[in-house]
Amino acid sequence: MLGMVQANQYLRLFKKEQICGLFYFTIWALILIKMDTLIPKAYYFDKTIFQPITQKIFDSTWSCFQLNQNSMNQNDCIPIEHYNTPLLLSYNGNKLNLLSNVCTHRAHILLDKKTNSNCIRCPYHGRRFDLDGRCQSSPGFSKEELKNSKNNLLNLNQYQFLDLFFYSIKPDFELKHIFNAIKKTMSFFDHDDLIYEKALSKTFVYDINWALYCENYLEGLHIPFVHKGLAKHINIASYKTFVKKNFVLQQAEAHPNQDSFVNSNIGAYYFWIFPGIMLNYYPWGLSVNIVTALEIQKTKIQYFVYKFPNAAIADDDASVLNVELEDQKAVESVQKGLHSSLFNQPSLSDQYEKGVKKFHQLILNYF
Template sequence: MPKDHVDPIAALRDNTSVPFERARAMPTEVYTSQAFVDAELEHIFRKDWYCVGRSDSLVAPGDYISCELAGQPIVVLRDREGDLRSMSNVCLHRMSTLLHGRGNAKTIVCPYHAWTYNLDGKLRGAPAMTRNEGFCRDQYKLPQVRCEEWLGWVFVCLDPNAAPVAEQLSDVALMIAGYDMTNYSEAFYEEHVWDTNWKVLAENFMESYHLPVCHAGTIGGLSRLEDMICPPGGAAFNYHTILKDESLRIAMAHPTKNDRLEGDARRMTYLLALYPSLMITLTPGYFWYLSLHPKGPGQVHIRFGGGMSNDFADDPDTEENFAALKALLDDVNVEDRGCTEKVYRGLCSDAATPGHLSHLERPNYDFAQYLMAKIDAGRAS
């Protein structure tokens, strides 16, 4: 049967019915089909928590970041009371989007007709509206959107019934407690669009099987397959771990300020995939992350950021070491982009056939189970 006649949801259901020991990669249609993207947006991105970044990037009143979540323009900001707040980013007059990118705003001013809102979303002023007898300023307030902070991360959700982030990720919080992830500061933030499916990039993060080959020019030589541990994940996350070489000092626990970690944990890196699309590389010294959102089948919007544990803040060579790390991460991203865009081109081939998974791809199997469960639950409700 031609691939454009295959039901991608039925194909994934068949795929995920097989135990891990006999599992294959997901069917090509789940990456290339617009129908599957539509199902993801409806049953996953409109229902689950999406990360917009770190809370320490939103410190002062008026600091904001905008996003589009399942087609809905949203802004997250720090209000005048110091609370994080999320709301619709669409003017209530002629429906222009309001704030764009990241920045700071004393008020929210529509770029079309200058209707102006306070940081709590209430309409503050509207020019030339006095002659409309039905207009009442007090009746206008931007619709509020759920927003939660967890270990320094900021999440938004369109579903009022979704379980709180902290409840869904309680096992993760316990597992990485010694890292004190709230105590990390963001040092860089960028946004990118790559020509691949968002799940290809997510799965690329979830397995380190590709490191010795894809990253032969950067970190591949330091990545030993025998040091990678890939246990079964949970309902809302998966993870695997790698032991870092002690030559990268800022990946280690701080020698004097971190007495929370012991033994191999002092050099252990967690690669956390928090569903649906937040990918965090967490070392005792630094972190970096990707927050992904689909742009159709063949493109992904990427929020890319990172920083360091505050344990290292006063060390004299921290800035120099982190600059070197950021340069390395940029080179790694170039390699990942090349690999994941090649995978997507291959997936679009009529000859593409999913192969069996390695034991190092257990997180990919768990990710497929999550996708199928969320889509089935959404279609049943």
């Protein structure tokens, strides 16, 4: 097992030899993996490190957007942007497809706005695809040549939960297995009765690295200090964290006389799926956070709220919106604090911050 002194000796050697950028950081990451420790500060500030690693993470895991399928008509095609990867959503009347929005002939973008047509035609050389992404015709190519599957548009992996459409370009794990585990844990919770609350659902953009938002979510140690209203509802002493392969469950009991699930003293279940999917179960319903890294220090949080009919949601200092704003203030302060030359790496509690450790270990796998 390498020690920190040995690790720093390696780093000084790399710097002396002018090995820098992503290669330098990859070597550093391999050292850290051997040490079973955390990602260094550079990931939060160096674009040459952040960009390729983050692209790889989000291409290899699951992203999400909200979709009201009833609002789509047969033959609708809608362009969607996933980081640097143009995509398009098509509906053939029976099935939704999420396809590459780049022509397989010469890489021209196929659609730049919503259309309604029974085919997708490239505006550059006229190559035509059906709404499942199969290449039907292409000027200058024989039917025999077009039989090669490389001429078809890539059809992405997808999974639907409520009105949320999850997708992945090349997933490292099956999302349905994780949702099956969540549904098993929450077998007493009737998802079919949930109603989407548009007025309570928000989109936030924070001036932080996306990883800081996830780190904050993955521990309850800050609750008594940051969320004093929430701390009146849940018993922090009962807070438990269960680390799984690609997700983490946190749960806490409710204080006496506070809302808890039927036939249970649990006041909340918090599920996090790598890298940035969060499902928060309460007696009144469910809120979902979707984290998207926009830039190295700019992160979008889509916040969807679903509740049971006639259920009351707290409208005090423990409300979901107030807790979210308290988290925003905390993580933006951490982003500023990371700039300090006097701070190197966090030290994490084995008891309370095992979820944060798991998050860092998963990120390091992508270097």
